[in-house]
Amino acid sequence: KPLALPGAHVVVTGGSSGIGKCIAIECYKQGAFITLVARNEDKLLQAKKEIEMHSINDKQVVLCISVDVSQDYNQVENVIKQAQEKLGPVDMLVNCAGMAVSGKFEDLEVSTFERLMSINYLGSVYPSRAVITTMKERRVGRIVFVSSQAGQLGLFGFTAYSASKFAIRGLAEALQMEVKVKPYNVYITVAYPPDTDTPGFAEENRTKPLETRLISETTSVCKPEQVAKQIVKDAIQGNFNSSLGSDGYMLSALTCGMAPVTSITEGLQQVVTMGLFRTIALFYLGSFDSIVRRCMMQREKSENADKTA
Numbered sequence: 047k048p049l050a051l052p053g054a055h056v057v058v059t060g061g062s063s064g065i066g067k068c069i070a071i072e073c074y075k076q077g078a079f080i081t082l083v084a085r086n087e088d089k090l091l092q093a094k095k096e097i098e099m100h101s102i103n104d105k106q107v108v109l110c111i112s113v114d115v116s117q118d119y120n121q122v123e124n125v126i127k128q129a130q131e132k133l134g135p136v137d138m139l140v141n142c143a144g145m146a147v148s149g150k151f152e153d154l155e156v157s158t159f160e161r162l163m164s165i166n167y168l169g170s171v172y173p174s175r176a177v178i179t180t181m182k183e184r185r186v187g188r189i190v191f192v193s194s195q196a197g198q199l200g201l202f203g204f205t206a207y208s209a210s211k212f213a214i215r216g217l218a219e220a221l222q223m224e225v226k227v228k229p230y231n232v233y234i235t236v237a238y239p240p241d242t243d244t245p246g247f248a249e250e251n252r253t254k255p256l257e258t259r260l261i262s263e264t265t266s267v268c269k270p271e272q273v274a275k276q277i278v279k280d281a282i283q284g285n286f287n288s289s290l291g292s293d294g295y296m297l298s299a300l301t302c303g304m305a306p307v308t309s310i311t312e313g314l315q316q317v318v319t320m321g322l323f324r325t326i327a328l329f330y331l332g333s334f335d336s337i338v339r340r341c342m343m344q345r346e347k348s349e350n351a352d353k354t355a
């Protein structure tokens with residue numbers, strides 16, 4: 047039942063940087079052929095070189111495609127066709143292209159809501175839509191969506207980002223029910239990574255509100271290699287949920303809702319731990335509220351000091 051990566055064609059959107067690049071490396075190390083999809087060509091070529099250093103045989107190929115996954119469906123469909131002509135039908139698609147912008151609701155531009163929804167949500171719909179028919183016909187396939195812990199709970203500063211990451215889950219839950227029926231043999235995975243040390247994370251931190259930073263620090267920053275390993279493992283296995291670390295585990299159990307279970311053990315664990323994790327969550331929520339209150343008082347204080355000065 048697990049997908050065999052040797053010789054498989056894996057497409058990674060956002061594969062030129064951060065988590066996506068590490069996912070590509072992880073698959074390449076296990077013998078896959080890779081298509082990287084992102085916009086900037088220099089970054090793509092740089093990543094290709096880096097990935098190729100991990101080859102395990104001399105047949106392996108890394109193909110680069112420069113396209114914006116969030117703009118035009120026909121364009122996305124065309125580049126996927128090109129990739130399939132060169133490396134064969136897509137066995138696994140990893141939707142990792144995405145970005146985060148944080149700020150208070152009233153401080154975010156309206157265009158930021160549109161942009162994050164385009165990149166994080168529609169940018170996952172288009173490539174998936176372009177590969178699904180062939181996957182169902184061939185009765186082989188994995189589609190991975192990279193959401194976020196911020197796609198499991200809403201938090202201060204992430205009105206635009208959390209919504210776009212929650213949307214991915216709705217898509218994945220619905221799609222999963224369409225494809226999992228045995229004959230199709232297509233499996234959907236949603237990953238919920240914590241803060242991860244990537245170029246995108248460094249960029250996002252330059253404008254992050256203090257509240258968002260302090261609340262996020264509840265979970266520690268992970269290495270992208272570690273996150274990638276877990277995601278690839280869960281995707282190969284066909285697990286619907288992919289999370290990392292003890293807080294990742296707790297969050298996924300707590301927010302399982304009507305998500306499908308992959309094993310009886312997973313279902314039993316959710317049933318047994320739900321009450322306990324909700325209790326723990328209430329304490330976390332209390333601490334988040336007090337962070338927000340403290341920051342507000344701090345701000346008022348410094349504003350008053352400015353006025354008197």
Ligand SMILES: NC(=O)C1=CN([C@@H]2O[C@H](COP(=O)(O)OP(=O)(O)OC[C@H]3O[C@@H](n4cnc5c(N)ncnc54)[C@H](OP(=O)(O)O)[C@@H]3O)[C@@H](O)[C@H]2O)C=CC1
Pocket residue numbers: 059060061062063064065066083084085086087089113114115116142143144145146165166169192193194195238239240241242243244245246247
């Ligand atoms: N780092 C973190 O803390 C976390 C990240 N995530 C999610 O993981 C994913 C990857 O994050 P991370 O590795 O940090 O990001 P990076 O910013 O390091 O990399 C983003 C990648 O996506 C590509 N990309 C961005 N926009 C588009 C687009 N419109 N079309 C095609 N490619 C695009 C970028 O290339 P280019 O700009 O050249 O197009 C780049 O390859 C994102 O979806 C993010 O939300 C989830 C949880 C935590």
Ligand SMILES: CCCCCCCCCCCCCCCC(=O)[C@@H](N)CO
Pocket residue numbers: 145146193194195196201239240241242246247250261262264265293296297300323324326327330
């Ligand atoms: C039982 C309950 C356990 C509760 C644990 C709560 C932990 C909350 C922390 C939320 C962190 C959000 C990280 C977002 C990462 C991300 O996507 C950005 N870096 C954007 O890239």
